[in-house]
Amino acid sequence: MSVTAAQGFEAAGVVAGLKSTGNKDVAVVVNRGPLKVGAAVFTSNRAKANPILWSQQAVSDGVVEAVVLNSGGANCFTGSFGFQTTHQTAEKAAELLDVSAGDILVCSTGLIGTGDEVFRGKVLAGTTAAIAGLGPDGGDAASEAIMTTDTQPKRAVVSRHGWTIGGMAKGAGMLAPGLATMLVVITTDAVLDAGEADRALRTATHLTFDRLDSDGCMSTNDQVTLLASGATGIHPDHSAFTMALTEVCQDLAQQLQADAEGASHNISIQVVHAASDEEAVAVGRSVARNNLFKAAIFGNDPNWGRVLAAIGTTDARFDPYDVDVWFNGVRVCTAGGPDRPREEVDLTPRATGILIDLKVGDAEATILTNDLTHDYVHENSAYSS
Amino acid sequence: MSVTAAQGFEAAGVVAGLKSTGNKDVAVVVNRGPLKVGAAVFTSNRAKANPILWSQQAVSDGVVEAVVLNSGGANCFTGSFGFQTTHQTAEKAAELLDVSAGDILVCSTGLIGTGDEVFRGKVLAGTTAAIAGLGPDGGDAASEAIMTTDTQPKRAVVSRHGWTIGGMAKGAGMLAPGLATMLVVITTDAVLDAGEADRALRTATHLTFDRLDSDGCMSTNDQVTLLASGATGIHPDHSAFTMALTEVCQDLAQQLQADAEGASHNISIQVVHAASDEEAVAVGRSVARNNLFKAAIFGNDPNWGRVLAAIGTTDARFDPYDVDVWFNGVRVCTAGGPDRPREEVDLTPRATGILIDLKVGDAEATILTNDLTHDYVHENSAYSS
Numbered sequence: 013m014s015v016t017a018a019q020g021f022e023a024a025g026v027v028a029g030l031k032s033t034g035n036k037d038v039a040v041v042v043n044r045g046p047l048k049v050g051a052a053v054f055t056s057n058r059a060k061a062n063p064i065l066w067s068q069q070a071v072s073d074g075v076v077e078a079v080v081l082n083s084g085g086a087n088c089f090t091g092s093f094g095f096q097t098t099h100q101t102a103e104k105a106a107e108l109l110d111v112s113a114g115d116i117l118v119c120s121t122g123l124i125g126t127g128d129e130v131f132r133g134k135v136l137a138g139t140t141a142a143i144a145g146l147g148p149d150g151g152d153a154a155s156e157a158i159m160t161t162d163t164q165p166k167r168a169v170v171s172r173h174g175w176t177i178g179g180m181a182k183g184a185g186m187l188a189p190g191l192a193t194m195l196v197v198i199t200t201d202a203v204l205d206a207g208e209a210d211r212a213l214r215t216a217t218h219l220t221f222d223r224l225d226s227d228g229c230m231s232t233n234d235q236v237t238l239l240a241s242g243a244t245g246i247h248p249d250h251s252a253f254t255m256a257l258t259e260v261c262q263d264l265a266q267q268l269q270a271d272a273e274g275a276s277h278n279i280s281i282q283v284v285h286a287a288s289d290e291e292a293v294a295v296g297r298s299v300a301r302n303n304l305f306k307a308a309i310f311g312n313d314p315n316w317g318r319v320l321a322a323i324g325t326t327d328a329r330f331d332p333y334d335v336d337v338w339f340n341g342v343r344v345c346t347a348g349g350p351d352r353p354r355e356e357v358d359l360t361p362r363a364t365g366i367l368i369d370l371k372v373g374d375a376e377a378t379i380l381t382n383d384l385t386h387d388y389v390h391e392n393s394a395y396s397s
Numbered sequence: 398m399s400v401t402a403a404q405g406f407e408a409a410g411v412v413a414g415l416k417s418t419g420n421k422d423v424a425v426v427v428n429r430g431p432l433k434v435g436a437a438v439f440t441s442n443r444a445k446a447n448p449i450l451w452s453q454q455a456v457s458d459g460v461v462e463a464v465v466l467n468s469g470g471a472n473c474f475t476g477s478f479g480f481q482t483t484h485q486t487a488e489k490a491a492e493l494l495d496v497s498a499g500d501i502l503v504c505s506t507g508l509i510g511t512g513d514e515v516f517r518g519k520v521l522a523g524t525t526a527a528i529a530g531l532g533p534d535g536g537d538a539a540s541e542a543i544m545t546t547d548t549q550p551k552r553a554v555v556s557r558h559g560w561t562i563g564g565m566a567k568g569a570g571m572l573a574p575g576l577a578t579m580l581v582v583i584t585t586d587a588v589l590d591a592g593e594a595d596r597a598l599r600t601a602t603h604l605t606f607d608r609l610d611s612d613g614c615m616s617t618n619d620q621v622t623l624l625a626s627g628a629t630g631i632h633p634d635h636s637a638f639t640m641a642l643t644e645v646c647q648d649l650a651q652q653l654q655a656d657a658e659g660a661s662h663n664i665s666i667q668v669v670h671a672a673s674d675e676e677a678v679a680v681g682r683s684v685a686r687n688n689l690f691k692a693a694i695f696g697n698d699p700n701w702g703r704v705l706a707a708i709g710t711t712d713a714r715f716d717p718y719d720v721d722v723w724f725n726g727v728r729v730c731t732a733g734g735p736d737r738p739r740e741e742v743d744l745t746p747r748a749t750g751i752l753i754d755l756k757v758g759d760a761e762a763t764i765l766t767n768d769l770t771h772d773y774v775h776e777n778s779a780y781s782s
Contacts, residue, residue: 059709059717059733089705091718091734124702125735229689232706303688303769304614304777311778317509320474321617324444332444332474348444349476350510384688386771392689393696 014167015041016151017178018201020241023150025157028138030084030122030131036157038138041197042078042109042146047242050076051209052117053217055234061088062098062127063118067235070102070117074206077115079197079237080105080142081158082135083182087120088232090127097132104136108143119195119235121160121182155180158195161391162271168263170256175202175244177260183226183268194221194268196236198260203247204240212254213238220261223293224380226272227388228301236261269380274387277309279364280378287373291328295368296379298322306384312359314339319368320348330370338367399552400426401536402563404586405626408535410542413523415469415507415516421542423523426582427463427494427531432627435461436594437502438602440619446473447483447512448503452620455487455502459591462500464582464622465490465527466543467520468567472505473617475512482517489521493528504580504620506545506567540565543580546776547656553648555641560587560631562645568611568653579606579653581621583645588632589625597639598623605646608678609765611657612773613686621646654765659772662694664749665763672758676713680753681764683707691769697744699724704753705733715755723752 016023023041030037043050052071054064070076080101087094098118106113142157155165159182166181179198204212217236238257248256269278281299286292299305302322308315316337324332333348339357344350364383382388401408408426415422428435437456439449455461465486472479483503491498527542540550544567551566564583589597602621623642633641654663666684671677684690687707693700701722709717718733724742729735749768767773 057706057709058711059705086702089702089717089730089733089735091732124700124706125730227688229687229703230706230710232702232709302614303612303773307774307777310774313778315509317471317474317617318614320444321442321509321615324442324617325615326443333476345474345510347476348474350474384774384777386774388688389692389695389769389771389774392692392769393698 013169014151014155014178014180015197015199016148017169018176018199018241020044020201020243021199022146022148023154024142024145024147025150025153026138026141026145028134030082030134036153037082037084038135038142039081039154039157040078040105040139040142040146041154043076043239043241045241047203047240048075048077049204049206049209049240050074050237051206051213052235052237053213055231057230057232059232061086061120061233062090062094063087063120064233064235065095066098066102067117070114075115076117076239077111078105078109079117079119080139081119081195082138083121083158083160085120085122085126085131086124086233087127088124090125094127097127097135101135101139104139105143108140117237121195121233124232151178151180158182161273164271166264166267168260170260172248172252172256175200175246175248177256179260179264181264181268183271194234196264199239201241201243202253203242203245208250209238209240212257215254216258216261219258220265223377224265224269225297225300226269226382265380269382272382273391274385275382276362276385277364277383278362279309279366279381279383281366281381282376282378283368283370284376285372286370286375287329289375289377292375292377293379294326295323295328295370296377298326300379300381303384309359309364310383310385314344314354314357314359316345329372334371336369340365398554399536399540399563399565400582400584401533402554403561403584403626405429405628406584407531407533408539409527409530409532410535410538411523411526411530413519415467415519421538422467422469423520423527424466424539424542425463425490425524425527425531426539428461428624428626430626432588432625433460433462434589434591434594434625435459435622436591436598437620437622438598440616442615442617444617446471446505446618447475447480448472448505449618449620450480451483451487452502455499460500461502461624462496463490463494464502464504465524466504466580467523468506468543468545470505470507470511470516471509471618472512473509475510479512482512482520486520486524489524490528493525502622506543506580506618509617536563536565543567546658549656551649551652553645555644557633557637557641560585560629560633562641564645564649566649566653568656579619581649583623585625586628587625587638588627588630593635594623594625597642600639601643601646604643605650608763609650609654610682610685611654611767650765654767657767658776659770660767661747661770662749662768663747664694664751664766664768666751666766667761667763668753668755669761670757671755671760672714674760674762677760677762678764679711680708680713680755681762683711685764685766688769694744694749695768695770699729699739699742699744701730714757719756721754725750
């Protein structure tokens with residue numbers, strides 16, 4: 013159900029010919045209200061695609077009527093023609109939905125530099141077709157239309173006392189932080205004002221998508237959008253809503269990790285007893301981005317030396333001779349020296365847990381990443397069309 | 398000739414049984430004077446191996462009699478026993494050379510966590526054997542003894558008006574900046590005082606080894622040492638000496654790049670018209686560390702979108718819509734949009750040139766890196782013994 017699990021939303025996903033595979037490639041999600049509350053977070057990459065530049069302005073008043081998303085082309089670095097394509101997409105959707113273009117968000121994903129006349133024509137036609145096909149069961153089709161190298165759609169739904177949050181995501185490559193790491197649309201039928209939606213979304217993404225760092229590469233197009241229809245008439249407690257939203261985001265983040273391009277291990281790097289949350293994240297991220305560590309996991313090698321070498325490149329407070337490291341529950345390093353023999357560690361399961369005890373403070377964080385594999389190299393050396 | 402090209406030096410490389418291959422694995426370089434000037438730069442990784450901790454103290458007075466180096470074990474995170482091994486190595490060399498242990502530098506390379514009794518015994522026996530075999534033609538053997546996954550020894554020699562600089566290096570993996578990225582010993586028969594040696598070495602490494610970033614992984618053991626014997630009696634102009642030293646360092650850095658583990662392209666990323674040297678380096682390094690860019694080069698794909706996405710993650714001053722990018726002389730991106738068709742770019746040669754014009758200022762820098770290949774993944778998932 014994804015984005016149509018919550019009341020007040022319709023969606024569709026259609027084939028517009030943007031993908032050479034003939035699969036669905038344009039999606040629309042519409043908020044039927046009564047509230048039209050929207051919030052969004054965007055990539056912190058300074059090189060931003062045209063849809064990001066548009067959507068940042070469009071969401072700023074907290075009112076969003078619909079989101080139009082396409083795969084098969086990022087519309088990034090396509091100049092003023094590309095920006096006009098985004099603008100025309102919003103105008104087309106607004107006209108058909110009888111709302112203001114300034115309340116339409118646009119998201120694109122695919123190859124950077126793609127956004128010519130043919131692309132524009134297909135996006136506009138796809139937008140028209142998707143709006144004609146909108147329905148309360150369209151969430152699944154929409155979640156398929158935003159896939160790129162994803163092998164399966166990502167959907168999550170959480171229900172609480174009378175209200176629901178549902179979401180869809182696409183990911184696969186260029187998964188890294190600074191937000192937002194991918195395209196995500198989340199809907200809820202709870203009553204929220206724009207400020208509440210924005211705060212809840214920032215808190216939830218900070219703890220979930222921001223801590224997913226599959227390959228250290230931050231995209232130009234990433235956007236996470238939250239839409240609230242208020243259709244249930246229920247105004248939940250803010251912290252209860254934020255917790256449920258975090259649960260949906262974490263579920264989607266784990267699905268993104270599990271389907272990351274070419275990966276053979278889902279690695280959770282838990283950093284405990286750090287001096288601050290920021291330092292715990294910095295340590296986890298440094299390990300997550302270390303190619304030698306990632307290649308070792310691919311080879312089922314509990315190479316704790318590479319973990320310590322990666323920690324040593326951070327500014328986090330720690331004593332290199334008082335750090336413990338566990339691989340899948342086996343403490344292979346204690347006080348900065350060898351502990352249990354590496355033969356005791358079984359790294360053959362896909363789920364891999366690294367625990368790093370910095371022994372400094374009370375803060376902790378978990379970073380999700382993947383291993384560096386032959387398939388990652390293959391997919392990313394071949395992918396350009 | 399490497400480290401014995403300059404007058405006043407003797408060296409040796411011997412088989413001590415540290416490498417399972419039976420190849421040479423302990424080297425000694427001795428300065429016969431009359432000057433005993435030494436300077437060194439070390440990894441900025443906060444997780445430092447025992448030889449680094451020792452050598453940082455030993456070099457601090459600017460006097461160095463000899464350097465003992467071993468491959469086959471990093472002696473990193475091996476606790477106080479490991480530090481004692483380094484200490485005993487220096488004591489052994491000092492005793493045999495009849496000098497002070499505080500004037501002996503020690504370097505180790507290999508797997509982190511390796512440094513038990515067997516390791517210590519072999520290092521000490523190897524040190525004794527190497528010192529017994531010292532000779533003015535020992536530079537080549539020494540350069541072989543420090544190899545790990547290097548496929549060939551790295552040597553460079555530059556001669557000026559009556560004086561010479563020679564050097565040896567080992568690299569292959571964990572090549573990244575912050576200095577020093579590998580083990581290097583450089584000798585000269587010019588007359589230098591300790592301050593001159595230190596300044597020249599810092600300038601030269603800043604412009605060369607610091608700008609080599611093969612895989613973004615900073616080692617725990619890296620050290621670059623400069624020894625001056627003054628044997629020619631010639632005191633060169635400081636800038637002339639620094640230029641010649643920079644030439645030797647750049648030659649060795651390029652050899653390290655050319656022999657990086659599993660690489661199929663040597664990539665030079667030249668950033669021009671940056672606002673400052675630091676920003677030029679930051680932009681080049683961000684591109685050099687982007688796995689998607691590196692995998693694209695492996696696949697001979699001139700994917701300029703990944704270059705712009707990597708630049709966008711930096712704080713460098715630039716306008717994303719006023720950047721030009723060349724791949725091997727073909728401008729594929731101009732003003733942040735597509736330019737020449739990608740088909741015009743030939744990326745099949747190993748030497749690959751990326752030119753990024755930020756159009757902001759007058760600063761420039763070139764970062765050397767490698768592509769991300771199947772062989773890199775293979776070597777680093779298999780390497781742990």
